[in-house]
Amino acid sequence: MKAIQLTNGFGLEELTMTELDKPTPGPKEVLIRMRAASLNYRDLMVLSGVMPVDIKFPFIPLSDGAGEVVAVGQGVTRIHVGNRVAGNLQQRFLAGNPRAEVLADSLGGPLNGVAAEYVVLHEDGVVPIPDHLTYEEASTLPIAALTAWSMLIEYGGLQAGDTVLLQGTGGVSIFGLQFSLMTGARVIITSSSNAKLERAKALGAWQTINYSEVPDWDQKALELTDGGVDHVLDVGGAATMVKSINALRTGGTLSMVGFLSGLTIPEYDVTSILQKAATVRGSQVGNRDHFEKMNRAIAHHRLHPVIDRVFPLDRIGEAFALLAEGKQYFGKIVVQI
Template structure:
């Protein structure tokens, strides 16, 4: 089989396409033929060696993949060859509260990921692909989809009539917009591109703000709602946190996910967060149980991931470059095999 290995922390140029034997499924395991993968910002960090001490080399990168069961090992009764499946980001986080042990095995970081034609998964770490999704669409769910689900549905507990603010047009943000609308919430979406703003409106955003022409977008969002938003899905990180604090109502929540916007400014508004009793909620993907809930939810409501562009398996470096450019709207995908 062919797979990509990251040989060291030198960036995309350290990715090598190699030949390996097809692995065999042992007891309790499932051999999956991967059909598609999608990229996350975390994957860009990983190829630069930014995953810290848990990152190993050589490493098969990328966490999000979908495929078809090729064979099952002894004792596996939950899947049969031909079943369409996706793998959980955390293979050992079954459900409940996270812990160091349950979050130790993270695909494409501390353990090999899915940028390969075949991979063996523990049977317990697989979830059936929602029938209404293609393999490319399903490959967007394990990290980006589940992170947004955790931020909006599980931890954000968004209710009908509430207001959610999303940032940008990456995979997590678009999923968050879709899930917020699914929950009956109003959505304020930001972007620096008027062309992308038009597409955000088509996707269901009720209000849009260009954060380049409206740098005080947090203040503007608070004015538009009269009291502030109930939830901010914060993918920018400390670089956008000040405006997120301004946007959030007293007692509201900031779901803190990303690091896209760089370092914080010196004039942090953390005291305002304290004064307004806001909650800063860290979000790191979710459990296998949460992934199943996500799949059940989107199947019921017919929600489909937004796919920006699909690259061939021999165009992986181009896919990473496109992701790094920031030109994408939704998920950057790779067709495997």
């Protein structure tokens, strides 16, 4: 079978198409013919060697994939041959709150990932995907969609009538937009591009702010809402967190998801968190239980993920170059396998 591997070391230039033996599923394992994978910022960090995960070379990258189960090992009962499935990023995070021991085993680092024609996973680590989705669409669910779903719906308790502030038009934020609308919440979304803001508006955003033209977007959000938003999904990190707290209403929730602008805020006065009585919650994607609930909602609402571009597997380098460039896409980047 064909697979993409890092054979000798880190770096996008080290990605190589290799020929490997087709794996065989052991007890409680399933063999998946992978059809599509989506790219995440996490994959870029793993490939670059900056993510603190213990990689063994040769290593198969990519965390998020979807495909069809073509064989099952002894004792498999949850999943059947012919099921269309996606892998859950954290293979042992099945339910409940995040715990250190279940967050460690993640696909695409430290575990081998899904950039291969055939992948073997434990039956507990896969989730059936909604029937109306293509494999390309379903491949976007495990990280970007599940993160937005977990933070807004499961932990955030988002309700109809709430106002959500989303940052930028990448994978997590566009799923955040779709799930907020599904719930009956209204959305303020920011972007560095007016053209992308128009697309977000067409998808249903209530208000848009260009964060390059309006650096005080937190003040703008306060004005628009007469006192602040109920929930901010923060993907910016260092450059956005303080403003995200400013944009909250008293008693609002900040979900810290990303760090696209960096991880460190040199000096920070915590007063605003106290004054706002804010809830600040860090994200570690989500558990299988939440993944299944999300898929049920996606199926009921016939929601389609927003994919910007699909690349063939042998052009994965171009797909990563697009991701690394940062702002040249809207929603998700996918590779066909």
